[in-house]
Amino acid sequence: MQTMNPGDTATVRRIVSELKGRPGPLLEVLHAVQAALGYIPAAAVPLVADGLNLSRAEVHGVVTFYHYFRHSAPGAHTVSLCQAEACQSKGAVALADHARARLGVDFHGTTPDGRFTLEPIYCLGNCACSPAVMIDGRLHGRVTAERFDALIDEQAKRP
Amino acid sequence: MTVRVYVPGDAGATSVGADEVARAIAQEGTRRGAALEVVRNGSRGAYWLEPLVEIMTPAGRIAYGPVGAADVPGLFAADFLKGGKHPLLLGPPDGIAWFAGQQRLTFERVGIVDPASVADYVQHGGYQGLTRALSMTGSEVVQAITTSGLRGRGGAAFPTGIKWKTVLDQNSAQKYVTCNADEGDSGTFSDRMLMEGDPFTLIEGMTIAALAVGATQGYIYLRAEYPHAHRALKTAIAAAYQAHYLGADVAGSGKRFDLEVRLGAGAYICGEETSMLESLEGKRGEVRVRPPLPAIKGLFGQPTIVNNVVTLASVPWILAHGAEAYANFGTGKSRGTLPIQLAGNIKRGGLVERAFGLTLRELLYDYGGGSASGRPIRAVQIGGPLGAYVPPSQFDAVVDYEALSAVGALLGHGGIVVFDDTVDMARMARYAMEFCAIESCGKCTPCRIGSTRGVEVIDRILAGTDGERNVQLLEELCETMVQGSLCGLGGMAPFPVQSALKYFREDFRARTQG
Numbered sequence: 001m002q003t004m005n006p007g008d009t010a011t012v013r014r015i016v017s018e019l020k021g022r023p024g025p026l027l028e029v030l031h032a033v034q035a036a037l038g039y040i041p042a043a044a045v046p047l048v049a050d051g052l053n054l055s056r057a058e059v060h061g062v063v064t065f066y067h068y069f070r071h072s073a074p075g076a077h078t079v080s081l082c083q084a085e086a087c088q089s090k091g092a093v094a095l096a097d098h099a100r101a102r103l104g105v106d107f108h109g110t111t112p113d114g115r116f117t118l119e120p121i122y123c124l125g126n127c128a129c130s131p132a133v134m135i136d137g138r139l140h141g142r143v144t145a146e147r148f149d150a151l152i153d154e155q156a157k158r159p
Numbered sequence: 160m161t162v163r164v165y166v167p168g169d170a171g172a173t174s175v176g177a178d179e180v181a182r183a184i185a186q187e188g189t190r191r192g193a194a195l196e197v198v199r200n201g202s203r204g205a206y207w208l209e210p211l212v213e214i215m216t217p218a219g220r221i222a223y224g225p226v227g228a229a230d231v232p233g234l235f236a237a238d239f240l241k242g243g244k245h246p247l248l249l250g251p252p253d254g255i256a257w258f259a260g261q262q263r264l265t266f267e268r269v270g271i272v273d274p275a276s277v278a279d280y281v282q283h284g285g286y287q288g289l290t291r292a293l294s295m296t297g298s299e300v301v302q303a304i305t306t307s308g309l310r311g312r313g314g315a316a317f318p319t320g321i322k323w324k325t326v327l328d329q330n331s332a333q334k335y336v337t338c339n340a341d342e343g344d345s346g347t348f349s350d351r352m353l354m355e356g357d358p359f360t361l362i363e364g365m366t367i368a369a370l371a372v373g374a375t376q377g378y379i380y381l382r383a384e385y386p387h388a389h390r391a392l393k394t395a396i397a398a399a400y401q402a403h404y405l406g407a408d409v410a411g412s413g414k415r416f417d418l419e420v421r422l423g424a425g426a427y428i429c430g431e432e433t434s435m436l437e438s439l440e441g442k443r444g445e446v447r448v449r450p451p452l453p454a455i456k457g458l459f460g461q462p463t464i465v466n467n468v469v470t471l472a473s474v475p476w477i478l479a480h481g482a483e484a485y486a487n488f489g490t491g492k493s494r495g496t497l498p499i500q501l502a503g504n505i506k507r508g509g510l511v512e513r514a515f516g517l518t519l520r521e522l523l524y525d526y527g528g529g530s531a532s533g534r535p536i537r538a539v540q541i542g543g544p545l546g547a548y549v550p551p552s553q554f555d556a557v558v559d560y561e562a563l564s565a566v567g568a569l570l571g572h573g574g575i576v577v578f579d580d581t582v583d584m585a586r587m588a589r590y591a592m593e594f595c596a597i598e599s600c601g602k603c604t605p606c607r608i609g610s611t612r613g614v615e616v617i618d619r620i621l622a623g624t625d626g627e628r629n630v631q632l633l634e635e636l637c638e639t640m641v642q643g644s645l646c647g648l649g650g651m652a653p654f655p656v657q658s659a660l661k662y663f664r665e666d667f668r669a670r671t672q673g
Contacts, residue, residue: 023459024439062441066425067446123343128348128502139173142175
């Protein structure tokens with residue numbers, strides 16, 4: 001199994017000890033780990049299990065159940081394209097084709113330079129301004145192919 | 160005198176440039192030495208007019224929209240801080256036809272108040288419901304909710320009062336109030352708008368529920384896809400604690416109610432109430448077998464109210480104005496108002512709160528203005544990804560729980576997604592099965608396996624392999640899923656497929672390409 005560096009190990013241990021007294025803490029712990037490290041490293045699973053007095057299987061089962069939890073480090077920027085019905089009615093499927101071509105990766109993929117991770121998402125609650133895209137937690141509505149390119153160009157300038 | 164300028168901070172408004180507009184107004188104001196204060200209100204829900212900027216003038220609020228950052232210098236030049244004439248001038252917002260006919264009860268403050276301010280909330284009638292509730296016994300409060308006719312707005316439409324009564328009647332040292340804010344249905348955003356635009360109404364509703372049934376702890380289960388709502392709720396909850404509307408002594412009543420937000424993690428199934436409870440407990444969001452009902456054995460095995468955001472947010476109005484006043488709105492067994500969300504390919508998309516009783520046609524054409532593309536509307540999907548597709552021949556159906564069910568559709572959470580005549584209904588049917596396969600919790604076979612087989616069968620139809628036989632197979636598969644699934648995901652995912660087969664069968668044919 002991959003190992004974590006001592007800093008990340010300490011981070012996971014600190015999160016577990018901070019949150020373990022809360023009722024039903026596992027999701028809270030996993031959210032905090034992902035917020036700190038960008039994903040849930042496989043090596044974090046036994047640490048979390050041990051700290052919360054759960055089996056590794058239970059923790060692994062939860063990590064893999066939820067789409068939001070990542071199993072590997074994402075790119076510098078996460079681009080989520082809504083693929084649900086309201087966005088489809090305004091061209092979300094064509095926009096996804098455009099995004100794949102522009103970034104050169106499929107859904108769940110990260111560009112070779114590590115800049116962008118492309119994800120499908122099922123509803124951002126912006127259904128009256130479809131199609132919707134979220135980039136690093138920022139929501140964009142009525143996104144055309146041109147606007148998508150402009151948003152990517154803008155992100156590409158950032159670290 | 161400092162002029163108050165409202166620029167929505169709502170996620171939908173910011174998605175089309177409201178942050179840039181707010182910044183431009185602040186900067187231009189500074190440059191010109193104008194005394195102004197920018198307030199980030201919620202959205203009133205007319206998304207085609209967003210960003211909708213409003214100026215508080217001595218004569219009331221004056222709206223301009225849709226405003227782009229580039230319009231800002233021109234607006235200042237036109238003296239918009241005094242309500243000056245400009246091509247984007249809309250006049251008083253209440254005078255805009257789209258709002259004029261609405262009956263805003265649950266959403267009466269959304270888009271109007273500052274969602275971060277308890278004081279503003281109270282000034283606009285907030286906490287009157289709680290004050291009233293504190294003068295009543297728990298069972299009187301529950302009776303008021305029963306009398307109001309309020310039914311669950313999340314989609315199941317179960318009478319709220321009956322649910323509360325069950326929890327009230329349990330003898331238990333610990334009870335919970337949970338809010339299902341896992342608004343995952345495509346085409347719906349009323350929960351999000353309310354949480355971002357008037358979060359104290361939800362907090363007040365949960366507080367009333369908790370004190371009525373004897374619960375001391377509340378959780379809002381919020382989907383992770385709503386970071387803006389998360390921030391708004393955290394801000395509002397902290398402010399409510401500060402003002403002693405939450406905590407050990409709610410509004411001086413001597414009663415305790417604690418409230419926190421818990422984040423989901425991208426699982427549609429967690430909008431199903433028992434799955435949500437599992438998730439709140441930190442587990443895989445697998446559906447529980449009922450009975451026992453959550454009202455008897457819910458969160459951590461204790462009696463638990465599970466209600467949707469809009470349901471709980473309707474409670475303060477009912478308590479403040481009386482159960483009969485609420486029940487006076489609506490039709491048949493659908494009492495009160497419903498915030499309907501017009502979404503997708505629609506010219507004037509957004510939130511319409513009206514008493515039950517409007518027809519689909521009125522909503523789609525009078526409010527919505529037809530499709531955004533200008534092409535004929537071919538189908539609408541009502542009630543999210545598990546809802547039926549409805550053809551124009553049914554557009555005279557009244558939008559209430561019973562009337563829609565009579566035409567084979569479901570109102571669900573009140574979202575209507577519009578498609579023009581370029582839609583390929585076999586593809587939409589395939590998507591319904593694909594979505595079910597992605598989101599199935601895996602606990603029962605009809606849903607877990609059936610959805611994947613459904614995608615394969617539709618693929619064979621589209622590829623021209625044994626078309627007739629596979630259409631028949633698809634119909635049988637749908638029937639099996641409806642009859643045999645443990646919960647609504649597998650049990651309802653066939654509805655869009657069956658309705659597509661019923662009304663748009665011509666689309667289920669071999670494709671030469673793509």
